Amino acid sequence: MAARSGEKAPVVALAGLPNVGKSTVFNLLTGLSQHVGNWPGKTIEQKTGVMQYDGLTMQLVDLPGTYSLTANSVEEQIARDYLVKERPDLVVAVLNAASMERSLYLVAELIELAPRLVIALNMTDVARQEGTKVNVGALEAALNIPVVPMVASRNQGVKDLVKVIGVEYSQPTVGRIVKHIESGSETEGDISHIAQLLADEDTTPYPRHWAATKLLEGDQQINRLLRERVSEGRWADIDSILKDKEATAIAIAGLRFDWVRRVLSTVQEKRPLGQISLTERLDRAATHPILGLMILLLVMGLAFAVIYGIGVPAQQFLEVSVVERVQGLVFNQMTFLPDWLQGLLGDGILGGAGLVFTFAPILLLFFLAWGFLEDVGYTARVAFVTDRYMHAIGLHGKSSLPLLLGFGCNVPAVMGTRIIESRRARLLTVLLAPLIPCTGRMAVIAVIAGAVFGGWAILVTVGVIAFSLVVLAILGLVMNRFVLRGKRAALMMELPLYHTPNPRTIGLGAWQRTAAFIRRAGTVILIVSIVVWLLSYFPGEGIEESFLADIGRWLEPLGKLMGLDWEMMVALLTSFVAKENTIATLGVLLGQEGSGLTEVLREMLTPAAGIAFLVAQVLFIPCVATAACIRQETGSWRWMATSIGLQLVLSLSLAILVFQIGRLIET
């Protein structure tokens, strides 16, 4: 990045708990100079940016929000590996002034690993509301670490923070007062015993004493790493101590909290009142088994009303006024181009990837709504309310968040599974997410149901969506019972205080997610659109004679079982590119103009075939973007293939079943 000539820019890492306004602080420090990528080898989002102070350019890295530095989750592993391996020049710990105990617990761990620390004491306004106050000078004196009080949500204290970071970098505070918090009478013996056993072993990059502590804390990653390096006999010794000393983990955490409470007794001017806060009163309703569920339905209903109320007209506008107009331009004005190039531009690229792109406004709105609910603090309550239902399918409440995201687009849903700690629960959620009808599929259902069922369209639409959710639940039950057996993950999550949303954080987040979608539309989807178009164009005797039609005809026997002609099968196939493509394909195959499609469909499909097609469509294999994302998130081609295979079998067999039953009723 923007390093000064030849010299590496100092690196500042931002650490902190979840829900302490860390991303807001990050946004304020970096402005728009952000880069969003992934942590190497991991699928957790990594944000980096640049900040300036007094002619000094510093690179800022946002570590994942963590409660500790023991590898209980991927986030924690990333955060501490970054500190140990990359050795940032300075670490900024963002604390929540209203929840000092847990915040300082993380500081207790950071102190061991970060050579230079600055504390950003955020949310001092919330602390004041809670009736507590941290004495900044006393905290600085107690830790010998510079402390900057701030209210990031109101842009207060940022300049001070930048200045303190700059000063601390150029003239570091010398002398750490606090050392070895974890050493106490119940722990020191065990820690040094294990450290001794590791004395001749290679624990790099981790400090030996620290690695011994983490082993005792039950850190699986360190355990695996050292098990490979240490000789078998020696490891047996270590392992027997670890088995014997399970309580030491509790003692170590206890010592950290003892330290935290000692520090707090001198720096906290008033103990938090522990009063029944507004948040608690609101949660009486929001987490209630019945009332909470009603609130959830209301909130989602409202969100979708807004999303579709504004998003669908915007999508229509882009489709009609932008994509179709450019298509017209290509076909009517650019006649100097060869036919195949016109077709490629107009039908392949614009009709495929271009059409997918028109869904960006709906997604942007969806992500805005989601970001709003997230920033207000509501999404954590959703996890709480849905937990008991998710249990039935072997998941816990956190899984319902990515599944809800799936109603917007399955891609963020698959990515959203990152918040789930257990790999088993995450895989199951990844497999289930593509069964959620996304906006693209809903658009298809709306068009087809409208064409075939007229007045009954709404009922059919709702029915098909409900059907897909029932299938999802049954699949979850079956997978949980018979396939992905194993220990169930359990819910353990903080419900943050409700607070006024920060438009900047929400806007930036929604924009980054939408931009990722657009980038995908420009790459994977573009390529597949072109391939599909090539198949429909060559060998060049018109679409009826194309390779695509050949494939469709080859599939016709299968289609007949569902009452579908080859055109419908091709439409189903092309939904692999993007679910919305079904409509575009049918438009190309069945009518010269999209307007005639409704009549053709009504004549072509009996009600039984219509429903069969909708069932097949709504459950059909994940679109190419989702499939790519599944591959990326699970790190395995096998899981992607499993997901595709599973849904292929599921959708076709259920569609056949529906058609055959429907035919019996019709006759």
Add this chain to the structure above:
Amino acid sequence: MRSERVEEYLEAISKRQRTETPVSTSSLAADLGVSLPAVTEMMQRLAAEGLIEYEPNKGATLTAEGSRVAITTIRRHRLWERFLTDILGLKWDKVHEEACRLEHATSPETEDRLASLMSETDTCPHGHPIPDKDGNIPDQGVGLLSEFEPGQKVRIAAIGRETPDLLRKVEKWGLKPGVVVSIESKDSKGSMGLKLDDREVVLKKDSAAALLAKPVGPDEETVKEEEVPISRLQAGESGVVRSYAGGRGMLGRCLSMGFTPGSPVRVIENYGRGPILVSVCNSEVAVGREIAGRIMVTRKRG
């Protein structure tokens, strides 16, 4: 509103009644530091208001109404003391007088708020039980420390007289309520030798008589409060984390969220199924029922 003096008298009578019925005017004069005629005059007034039954030369007994007023005053007094020490951080030898002033200026609403704020404790800083809202005072089964015999192991329950002087001495001796001591010796004058942890303290008889204590059974260590899974706590109940049962699967996460032994917790919602909502480290944490079944706590009453 009843005058401060009246409440003051009723409180004093109520406290005396535990050892003396009816309460003589001379004891009251001593407790309140006023003259005998003044007490007599007040007795007549209180009797006229129906707050006490008073027989000249014998003494006073609280009526039901008088008892109610007295206990409310005591409740407010002890709640204030807790507030002053725990929240405002005043020393425990200063709070009695402050509370004496505050208790008379306390509305029922303030009293309720105080009670919910201090719900984690059921005694005043000096160890005296805080009466509940209905006026019940839990019986602590205590006796004067001076009346126990060598060889007995007792827990200091409360400090009888709340004079700053005595309280400062008690603090110096390390005999605050809750401390367990074994009685080593007792001489003819009543001086007692006490052993606590690693130290020994010798108390004169009158000092020992100023402390209330409760015998510690040989098996108290084992029948100490019952540990229950946190999922067993009802909404609104508080407890203290003690240990973990079962595997260590989520132990790390539990610890970093603040569920360490000794941490106070309060259950906000518990619907019998589904996750429970717990307040720990001053924030709300959703805990899945299966983990909640493994975090063992002891209940806090009150």
